[in-house]
Amino acid sequence: MTAQRHRNRGLRIGLRTGLLGGAISLAALPVLAQDLVWARYGDIDSLDPHRATSTLSMQVWDQIYDTLLAFDENGVARPNLAKSWEVSEDGLSYTFTMQEGVVCHDGTPFTADDVKFTIDRAFGDNPSLTRTSWGPITDVTVVDDLTVTVTLESTFGAFLPFLADSFSSMICDSNAELEDYGTGSAIGTGPFSLVSWVQGDEVVLEANPDYRNFGKPVENDGPVHIDRLIVRTIPEPQTRLAALRTGEVHIAEPPFDDIPDIQSGEELELVVAENTGQNVFWQYTTSRPPFDDIRARQAIAHATDPQMAIDIVYGGMNQREWCPIAAGVFGNDQEFCRQFGYEYDPERARELLAELGYGPDNPLETTMYVWTGGNRHILAEIFQAQLAEVGVDASIEIMDIGTMNARVREDNENADSEEPGTFNMMTWGWYDPDILYALWHGGGAYAGYQSDELDAMLERTRTLTDEEERLEAVQNVIQYLMENAIHVGLYTPGWEWIFALRPEVEGFKVGAFLHPMFQDVRVTE
Amino acid sequence: MARFIAQRLLAALITIWIATIAVTLLIHLVPGDPVRIMYSGFQTTDAEIEAIRERLGLDQPVIVQYGMYLGRVLQGDLGYSIVGNQPVLDTLLQRFPATLALTTSALLIAVVVGGSLGFFAAYKKGTAWDFGAMTLAIVGVSMPHFWLGLLLLFLFAMTLEWLPVGGSGWQNLILPALTLGLATGAVIARLTRSAMIDIFDQDFVRTAHAKGLPKTLVLYRHALRSGLVPVVSMLGLQFAYLMGGAIVIENVFAWNGVGRLAIQAVFARDYPLIQGFILFFATVVALVSVIIDVTYALLDPRIRYGK
Numbered sequence: 001m002t003a004q005r006h007r008n009r010g011l012r013i014g015l016r017t018g019l020l021g022g023a024i025s026l027a028a029l030p031v032l033a034q035d036l037v038w039a040r041y042g043d044i045d046s047l048d049p050h051r052a053t054s055t056l057s058m059q060v061w062d063q064i065y066d067t068l069l070a071f072d073e074n075g076v077a078r079p080n081l082a083k084s085w086e087v088s089e090d091g092l093s094y095t096f097t098m099q100e101g102v103v104c105h106d107g108t109p110f111t112a113d114d115v116k117f118t119i120d121r122a123f124g125d126n127p128s129l130t131r132t133s134w135g136p137i138t139d140v141t142v143v144d145d146l147t148v149t150v151t152l153e154s155t156f157g158a159f160l161p162f163l164a165d166s167f168s169s170m171i172c173d174s175n176a177e178l179e180d181y182g183t184g185s186a187i188g189t190g191p192f193s194l195v196s197w198v199q200g201d202e203v204v205l206e207a208n209p210d211y212r213n214f215g216k217p218v219e220n221d222g223p224v225h226i227d228r229l230i231v232r233t234i235p236e237p238q239t240r241l242a243a244l245r246t247g248e249v250h251i252a253e254p255p256f257d258d259i260p261d262i263q264s265g266e267e268l269e270l271v272v273a274e275n276t277g278q279n280v281f282w283q284y285t286t287s288r289p290p291f292d293d294i295r296a297r298q299a300i301a302h303a304t305d306p307q308m309a310i311d312i313v314y315g316g317m318n319q320r321e322w323c324p325i326a327a328g329v330f331g332n333d334q335e336f337c338r339q340f341g342y343e344y345d346p347e348r349a350r351e352l353l354a355e356l357g358y359g360p361d362n363p364l365e366t367t368m369y370v371w372t373g374g375n376r377h378i379l380a381e382i383f384q385a386q387l388a389e390v391g392v393d394a395s396i397e398i399m400d401i402g403t404m405n406a407r408v409r410e411d412n413e414n415a416d417s418e419e420p421g422t423f424n425m426m427t428w429g430w431y432d433p434d435i436l437y438a439l440w441h442g443g444g445a446y447a448g449y450q451s452d453e454l455d456a457m458l459e460r461t462r463t464l465t466d467e468e469e470r471l472e473a474v475q476n477v478i479q480y481l482m483e484n485a486i487h488v489g490l491y492t493p494g495w496e497w498i499f500a501l502r503p504e505v506e507g508f509k510v511g512a513f514l515h516p517m518f519q520d521v522r523v524t525e
Numbered sequence: 526m527a528r529f530i531a532q533r534l535l536a537a538l539i540t541i542w543i544a545t546i547a548v549t550l551l552i553h554l555v556p557g558d559p560v561r562i563m564y565s566g567f568q569t570t571d572a573e574i575e576a577i578r579e580r581l582g583l584d585q586p587v588i589v590q591y592g593m594y595l596g597r598v599l600q601g602d603l604g605y606s607i608v609g610n611q612p613v614l615d616t617l618l619q620r621f622p623a624t625l626a627l628t629t630s631a632l633l634i635a636v637v638v639g640g641s642l643g644f645f646a647a648y649k650k651g652t653a654w655d656f657g658a659m660t661l662a663i664v665g666v667s668m669p670h671f672w673l674g675l676l677l678l679f680l681f682a683m684t685l686e687w688l689p690v691g692g693s694g695w696q697n698l699i700l701p702a703l704t705l706g707l708a709t710g711a712v713i714a715r716l717t718r719s720a721m722i723d724i725f726d727q728d729f730v731r732t733a734h735a736k737g738l739p740k741t742l743v744l745y746r747h748a749l750r751s752g753l754v755p756v757v758s759m760l761g762l763q764f765a766y767l768m769g770g771a772i773v774i775e776n777v778f779a780w781n782g783v784g785r786l787a788i789q790a791v792f793a794r795d796y797p798l799i800q801g802f803i804l805f806f807a808t809v810v811a812l813v814s815v816i817i818d819v820t821y822a823l824l825d826p827r828i829r830y831g832k
Contacts, residue, residue: 201781243690402794406561
C-alpha cells in the first residue's frame with residue numbers, strides 16, 4: 001500500500017509540474033512507473049488472435065493490437081486504422097485507405113503489407129480458428145503503402161463489423177520472423193506492447209508511446225496515462241476480492257455473492273458492461289424425442305421464468321433477452337422478438353405436455369446441460385423447480401463449455417438413441433447476427449435443427465449488404481427460430497461483464513461487445 | 526541394501542506403469558468425443574476434426590494408442606500442450622520448481638510445528654495442555670485446505686496487512702506454505718504424540734533418567750530421536766498428500782505451480798497436458814516414496830532386512 005501511494009504521489013507531482021511548467025522536463029522529476037493490475041479468473045490461451053476464441057484472450061489482444069475498424073459506443077463499426085474505404089459496385093471489392101504514421105511496436109511502419117500479411121495468415125496453412133467469420137475472401141492486393149484491396153467471392157454483410165472485432169486484429173508482418181510468436185512475443189500497433197507472458201500467471205504490458213487512437217470511443221487519443229498494465233490470473237474469486245480490497249489489484253471480476261456488499265459499501269466501484277453481445281438461450285436435441293416435437297420445446301420455454309431466475313441470482317445486473325441475438329447486436333429488437341417469444345405460462349406448458357401424453361403420473365424425463373461457473377448452477381436449480389411444477393423431471397448436468405459444446409453435438413448426432421433427448425442453457429457472445437449462420441446453417445455448430453427453408457434464409461442474411469434489406473432478412477430468421485422454438489433467448493449478459501474497481505481508478509470503460517478500454521485510465525490516490 | 530533399493534524402484538516403476546494405463550484410458554472415459562471437446566471452436570470442420578483425431582492417434586484401437594503413448598513416454602515425450610503449444614514436459618518442468626518450493630516449505634512447517642506440538646502434548650500427557658494441543662490438531666486435520674487458506678488470507682493479508690494476497694515472490698510463498706503445512710502438521714502432531722508416549726514408557730528412557738542424565742538430554746537425544754522414526758516413515762505419504770493439496774492451494778493463492786497448471790489444463794480441456802500432469806505427479810510421488818523408504822531403511826536397519 002505504502003509503495004503504491006508513493007508511486008501515485010510521484011506521478012501526480014509529475015503531472016502537475018508538467019501542466020504548470022510546460023517546458024520543464026519531466027525526466028528530471030522522480031516519476032516512477034505506474035502499474036495498473038487487472039485480475040481475472042483465467043489466463044489467455046494465446047497471444048495470437050488466430051489461435052484462440054476466448055473472451056479472456058480477446059480482451060488482452062485489444063490492448064496489444066488494433067483493428068482496421070472500431071466499434072463505437074453503440075456497437076457500430078467506424079473507421080480506425082483504415083480511415084476510409086470504397087466498395088465496388090458489385091460489392092465484391094473493398095479498398096481501404098490507411099492512416100498515416102502508424103507504427104508497430106518494433107518501430108516498423110504499419111502498412112498495407114501488414115494488412116495483407118494478417119489476412120493471408122488467417123487463410124494460410126494453419127488458418128485462423130475464426131476464418132469463416134472473415135468472409136469469403138479470395139484475394140488481398142497491396143495497391144501502395146497505405147492502400148489495400150480485399151476481394152470477396154460473394155457479397156458478405158458481416159465483413160465490415162468483423163473488421164472491428166478483435167479476431168481481425170492487425171498483426172505486424174515482423175511477427176513472421178519471431179519463433180515464439182503467440183506464445184512469448186507479439187507485435188501489434190495497440191495501446192500497449194508486450195513485455196512478458198508467464199502462462200497461467202500474468203501478462204505484463206507497457207504503454208506504447210507511439211500509440212494513436214483513431215476510432216475507439218475514448219477521450220484520450222494519445223498514449224495511455226498509465227505505464228504498465230499487468231493482467232494477472234487469480235482463479236479463486238475470494239482471493240481476487242481480497243487482493244482488490246488490499247490494493248494489490250486495481251480491477252477484478254468480483255464474486256457474485258459479494259456484489260450487494262460492494263454496492264452498499266463505499267470502498268469499491270462497480271462497472272457493468274452493456275451491449276456485450278452475449279446471449280444465453282435454450283436449445284434442444286431436436287433429432288429425437290421428446291424435443292423433435294415442437295410442443296415439447298415450447299413447453300420448456302413456457303414453463304421457465306428467466307426474469308424471476310435472473311432477478312434472484314444476479315439481482316438486476318442483467319436483463320431478460322427475448323431475441324436469439326443479444327441486445328446491442330444488429331437486428332436485436334425486444335418488441336419484435338417478444339411477439340414470437342414464450343411468456344411464462346405454466347398452464348400452457350401443462351396443456352402442451354398433456355397433448356404429448358405427459359402428465360403428473362407420467363412426467364417428461366430429460367436432462368438439462370449447464371455450463372459451469374457464473375452461478376448458472378443456481379439458475380438451473382430454479383428452472384428445474386419450475387419445470388417440476390408442470391411435470392417435467394429434468395436432471396441437471398454441469399460441465400465446462402467445451403464439453404457441453406461437444407455433448408450437445410453428439411446428442412444431436414445420436415438420433416437413434418433410446419435415451420430421451422436433452423436440452424441446454426447454451427451461451428454465445430458475438431458482434432453480429434452472422435452468429436446465427438454459424439449456429440444453425442445446415443444444422444450448424446451443434447448438428448442441430450436443420451431445414452432448407454432456414455438455410456436459405458440464413459444465406460440471405462450473409463450476402464445482403466444493404467442495411468434495411470439485411471435487417472428484414474435477419475428478423476425473418478429470428479421469427480423462424482422463435483416460432484419453431486429452436487433458439488429461445490433467456491437473458492443477457494451472461495459472463496465476465498461485471499468489473500469491481502478500486503476508488504483510485506478513474507476513466508475505466510468497457511466498450512461494446514465487452515472490450516475493456518484503458519486509454520482514459522488514471523490511477524489517483 | 527542394494528536389493529532393498531531395487532525392490533523399491535521396481536514398486537515405483539509398477540506404479541508409474543499403472544499410471545500410463547490410467548492416463549491412456551482417461552481420454553476415453555470422459556463423456557463426449559475427446560477431439561470435439563478439445564477443439565470446440567465452432568469453425569473447426571469435420572475434416573479437420575478427423576485430421577486431428579488421426580494426428581493424435583485417436584482413430585486407432587485403444588491398445589495401439591497405449592503402445593504409441595508408452596513408446597513416446599519412454600523417450601521422454603509427453604506430447605504437446607494444445608493451449609500452450611509447447612512440449613508438455615517442458616511446461617511441467619517450468620512450473621515444478623514453484624510446487625517443489627511450496628511442498629518442501631509446507632513439509633518443513635508441518636514437521637517443525639507438528640513435531641513440536643506432538644512432543645509437547647506427549648510430555649504433558651493427560652493435562653489441559655495435552656487436551657488443548659490435540660484439540661488444535663483435530664481442528665487442523667478436519668479443516669478443508671481451501672477454507673483454512675481463505676481464513677489465513679483474511680487474517681494476514683486483509684486484516685493485518687502483513688503479507689500479500691497472491692503472486693509469485695518469496696513473501697507470497699508464506700501463506701500457501703502455512704496453509705498446507707498446518708494441515709499436515711496436525712497429522713504429524715498426532716503421530717508424534719502417540720510415538721513419544723510409547724517411547725517415554727520404554728526401558729531405555731527410564732534407564733537414562735535413572736542413571737542421572739539431564740532431563741533435556743534424555744528427552745531430546747534419547748527419546749526424540751527414537752520417537753521420530755515412525756514420523757519419518759510417514760513423510761513419503763505426507764508428501765503425496767501435500768502434492769495433492771497443492772492443486773487446491775495453488776489456485777487459492779494464485780501460486781504458479783503444476784497444481785494450478787493442472788486446473789488450467791482441465792478448464793482448457795487440454796488432454797495431453799492433463800495426461801502429462803497425472804503421469805508426472807505419479808512419477809514424482811513414486812520417486813519421493815523411494816527416497817523416503819531408503820532414508821528410513823538407513824535410519825533403521827530392521828526395515829531393509831525385512832524384520
